[in-house]
Every structure is written in C-alpha cells, then in structure tokens.
Amino acid sequence: MSETLISIEPTREKQTKLVELASQSIPAATLPFSRSISFQKIPTKSPPPLQASSTQLQPMEELPPKLQEIIKLFQSVEEPKAKYEQLMFYGKNLNPLDTQFKTRENKVEGCVSQVWVRAYLDQDKNVFYQADSDSVLTKGLAALLVNGLSGRPVQEVLRISPDFAVLLGLQQSLTPSRNNGFLNMLKLMQRKALELLIEAEKGDGSSGNGQIANDNSEKPVENSTSDSKVDEDSGVGFSSSKNGEDSSSGLGSRGTRIKKKLEKELSPIELEVEDVSYQHAGHAGVRGSDGETHFNVRIVSKEFEGKSLVKRHRLIYGLLDEELQTGLHALSIVAKTPSEVEAK
C-alpha cells in the first residue's frame, strides 16, 4: 500500500484522522477511507518506569505550525514569572469576543474562572477561534490556543493531544484545576470544530478530505529537553514495548555523515549521534527505505551561545539539509552550550 503513495506524512495523517474520527463515532460512510490500517507511533526514547505523571507525547510535527512556534517560545522562556508575563501578553492581544457569543454553549466547563470560546469555519473549512475570560491567566491560555489553532484544517485540530501543555512548561506553573480548564478548553475547541465540519459537509455533500495532503510534510521532529514520549492512540496496533537501550554500535553511512558534518561545522565538545531507526521499522513511512531514517542527536557546542532554541535547531537542520532531502526522516535534537551543561 505504501509503495503507491508519494510522501510519507499524508498516510500517517490519514490514518490518524481515521482513528480520531472513528473514536468520535462518526458513521463509517462519511469516513474517507474504509479499510482499517494499523501503524506504529514512534517513541523517541526508551520508556521510563511507570509514574503517575508520565504521559506520552504526540510528535511536534503533528501540531499546527503556529502552535509549535508558541511551544518553542515558551520553552525558551525559563523563569516561571516570565512565562506568566508571556501568557498574559498573549491574552492581552487577544481579539475581543463579542458579548453575543458569551453563551452557555460557548462556555468552557470545569473552569474556575469564566471562559468562552467561539468557533467558525472559512470557505476552505479551516477553523477559526475567538475567546475571552475574566481571569488574565486563563485568558492567556485561551489566547495561546486561539493563536495556535486558528486557521488550520479541522482534522489537524482534532488530532491535537493536550499533552503538549507539558512542553510549554506551564504545567508546573498552573494548578491542576486550571490545567483541567485548559484541557476542557481544547476539548471544546475540538468538539466545535468537528461539529462545524459535519455541518459543512452535510451542506455540500462532499467527503471533505482535501485538506490533508500538505500538512507538515517536511517538518522534522523536534525534541524538547524534557523527557517526551509519543502518544498511543487507543485501538491502534501498537504495543508500548521496551525499545531497548541506547545502542550506538556502528553508525551506518548516513549516521557517520551526520556526525562528521556536525563535528566539522560546530566543533562540539560533546556529540552523540544515535540511530534509532529500528524503533520505526514498522512505521509505514520508512517502509521501502533502507533504514537510517531516525536519529537522536545530543550536541554541546559553543556555537549555540546567544542563540535561542529555535535558532539552534534551525542551524542543525540547515547543516543536515542534504540528508533531510535524501531520506533522513526525523531528528530528535538536544542542543546545549557548554555553560548550560556545567550549570547542572
């Protein structure tokens, strides 16, 4: 099946959409694909021992681009107080929500403060949001979601798992009850998007799957500095099996090239390149390639001083552009400066 497809991501997105829609009990007739497909989700590290707080995160590439930007921004802000300021800044710049939309149907349940969210589609069936809240921190959270999700296709919005909140680093800054409000905000936004889509599709009678094709096809996987794991959808054939220990035994040709390039250009004091392609062996995206598709890179270099997280990652992608064009599927990057490493 995969041989007939042009690029890797659309398959996965279609599969994900299938699972998502299926889990929301939509009659099969409206589903764009009726065959059942199983696929593996990709863990980026070996699973930690089971803790109450461990969550498996969905890959960043599946999140809407603006949301990824927001996440990176929050990750680069370390101090909690500054995170609040950032959050409030978002809230401040949120477009006001007209009073007529502050209805019961638009109110987010389970919020200690009052939050309203309004959703509408444009003619391409991208969903747009507006929101408001009487609490500035909650308004900030709402703004974060509004900015991150607006203008995106419904399917993409539906795919979002709320675990990305961990990546923001706000989870510690926000109490569970507020986090629940965040969760409920996202759920409401997803529910509204779906409802609008169903309405729209009823209206024009198409099966509405045109938007899937171009999303995030070239976005490489980015790893935050915190432990992250990939979300496991229910009903999909994937076992959270042990992924084995780090085995850097013998990098293949690509792995060696990556290592050499990074050594040459960044003069790192520490560099680890790990081929984890085997973890993705069952993944539809790599079927048909010759391995060497997924790598973990840990690099400590002075070159990163003064550069934000985003810039560091962009630098590395830039250096490895040729590899990315020729079959390197994803990089999981930890990029630090020497002083950051010493500060531990």
Add this chain to the structure above:
Amino acid sequence: MMEGVVVKLPSFPFLYPTVSPSSPNCRLGFRRFSAPLSAAVKEGSVSLGHSTRPDFPILHQKVNGSNLVYLDNAATSQKPTAVLKALQDYYETYNSNVHRGIHYLSAKATDEYELARKKVAAFINASDSTEIVFTRNATEAINLVAYSWGLSNLRPGNEIILSIAEHHSAIVPWQIVAKITGAILRFVSLDENEVPDVEELRGMISERTKLVVVHHVSNVLGSVLPIEDIVIWAHAVGAKVLVDACQSVPHMVVDVQGLDADFLVASSHKMCGPTGVGFLFGKSNLLLDMPPFLGGGEMISDVFLDHSTYAEPPSRFEAGTPAIGEAIGLGAAIDYLSGIGMQKIHDYEMELANYLYEKLCSVPNIRIYGPKPSDNIHRAALCSFNVENIHPTDLATFLDQQHGVAIRSGHHCAQPLHRHLGVNASARASLHFYNTREDVDEFIRSLDDTVSFFNSFK
C-alpha cells in the same frame, strides 16, 4: 500546656452594631479591640501559633521554592503529630473490627472507638455519648438528618428556613428532600452588614416552620450567628434547629446544651482530625424516633428474610464497618485541642482575625466580604475578598507559584451567596491557631507583590 477542662462560655450575642450602614467598605482606622487575652497571648510570651507550630510537621516545607504559608484552614486543617501517632498506633497495634468481636484486639479497638465517641460528646457538652453518631463527614451527617428525620417528619407545605449563605452541603440535601415531601425552602438574605438578617429570620419563623438550618460561623463571611436566640424562636413554634458547626467547633467553645440545638454537625478534618470521619449530634428523643438512613450490618438488631429490626441510636445510624482508626484519630485531635483549651484557641484566633482584617484593608482596591469587626461583631479568622480588576484565581495562582502562600479561590461551596454578592468567585484566606502574625505579614507582603504584578500588566 494542660489548661484543664473546656469552660462553658456564652455564644456571642448578635446585637446591632454601632457601625452606621453608610460606612465605607473598610474603615482603616477602626479601633483595635480584643477579647481579654489569656495568659499565653500576653506580651513577651510565645504566641500560641509559635508554640504549636512544631507539632505540625506538614507546615515545615517549601513549595515552589518558598516556605509554605498555609492559609486554607477553612477547607481543611492540618494534623498534629499526636493525631498521626494515634492513627499509626491503631493500625500497628490493635486494628480490628469493632462491636462484635470476642478477641483481645477487637475488644481494644471497640473500647478506643467508643472512647472517641465519649470524647466528642464531652467536647461539645452533649449529655450522653449515645447522642453522637459517627458519619463520614458533616455533609453525610446533614444528609442523614434530611433523609431520616426529614422524610419522616416533613409534610407538604411545611417550611424549612435557611440562609443564602449556607454551604451547599446544608442546602442541597434539603432541596432533594423538599422535592420528595412537598416541603418548601425559604431563604434569609443578608443585612446591611453582610451577615444573615437575623430579624428577617425571626420574622420568617411561623407555625409552618418545621426546621431551621443555619451555620454557626460562615465559611465565607466570617460572621457568627446567635444560635441560642434562633433556637429559642424556633422552639417557640415547635420547629427544630440544625446547626452547621463545621467552622465553629474547631475554633471556639461549642456547647450543644447551652445552645439547646436539636442537631449539630461537624467534620473531623476541619478540627485537626483525619479525613473520613465526622459526626452528628442529635438529641436523644429525636434520634430514638428516627428511622435508619443507611441499612446494613451493625445497625440491625435481628435480621430475617422478610424484615429486620434495628438497633438503638447511635448504632442505628452507623451501618457497616466505621472509620475506626479515623474516629480514634478524631479522639486524639480532641485531646490535643482540649490540652490547649478551646477558649485559649478562640482568643488567639480573635487577635489574629483582627490583625488579618486590618492588614488586608491596607491593600488598595480590596473588597472584603462579611461584617466589619467592632465591639459587638466578632469575625472568625478568615477573610474572603476580591481585588478590583484581578480575578481571584489569578491571585491564588500567583501567590502559590511565586510565594508558596496557599489560599483558596472559587465560590467556597456557597454559590447562592456569591450570586447575591454579585461575583463569580472570591479569594479566601483562613487561619487556625497554628498560624502566626508572621504568616499574615508574609501573606500581605505576597499579596501586595501579586497585585502589583497584575496591575502592571493592565
């Protein structure tokens, strides 16, 4: 620190305050008044807060990088090591099921459990320990009265009087039972001092009234109601009074005989005892006439296939295995509190209450709910408040994250009250005898910082 047996003192009479209705929200210069100070609060000696703090291990920790300042005692209190030890002791040395056992452990567990019941009875000056029913908490105790006494005594058209400031647990069970029985709920509003209007309540009591449900101390307003008077008015028409004493029993002397209350409820976890246990006080003659609430083991006398006979109170209302260890823990908490002396605790908390109120007044644009303290009006050591243009949840979050100060934000299980006050939520700081003036200082300092932070953003 043995102060001897708890002294019976009159409850605070509610007289019309000397404050005029048009006073500003917060008089900054109000005369500092205090009840006569007991020995331990005199100048120069260690305050009760400082002397008891070492007994509470949980208070000595850092949260989010700052020292914990725990000001959410109205939600739940902390437990002294004596209570923790009693629990551990129970489970380590004599845990066993109560009442029916023959063997040594069971006999000991039963003895201690029943001793805890006696302690509760003595603590609130009930005439007999059979008037104390152990429940899961005060909420369950109110439900017990509602379903047992309420369903068998209420007829269509009967009236139940409550205040709009009641806790949800004191309102909802009666809504349910009223619906079933056809009884009517009537609510007393607040007067100009932001306390339940006692005169309005008096006026509402009529021959149709069967029950008055009131709090002793309000968990939002900090006000104290004149229970003795209310009981007199209610009894004059043959109505019963259910007192929600959750916020009074932990903080002051409560004497059910002095109040002449028919029913009184409280929760262990608010009075330095463990969670999972609370109690209902009910006058013997009332309990004897009440049908069971929950059915099962322990509350029966004989069980046949087609019917059963029931035990005498209090067992009649204690179905199944009780929270044995927890009840014993409550007994230990009562021992600890009695060791300090409830009057001493009350006096200290009055000082702290005034200090808190006074300092809070200094925060710009603050609105504190409830009455202003005066010669005649005493507030409990809690303040619910709002700061203009800042959501209370934002305040509470920032206080916690940046300063380790724990307060509560929300409706505090009093939505009707908040609706009346015209707000969705409020912040609340509530103290207990192990809090200190320094706790209040730290709270105010942190609150000022928080308010500045949010104001600078506008």
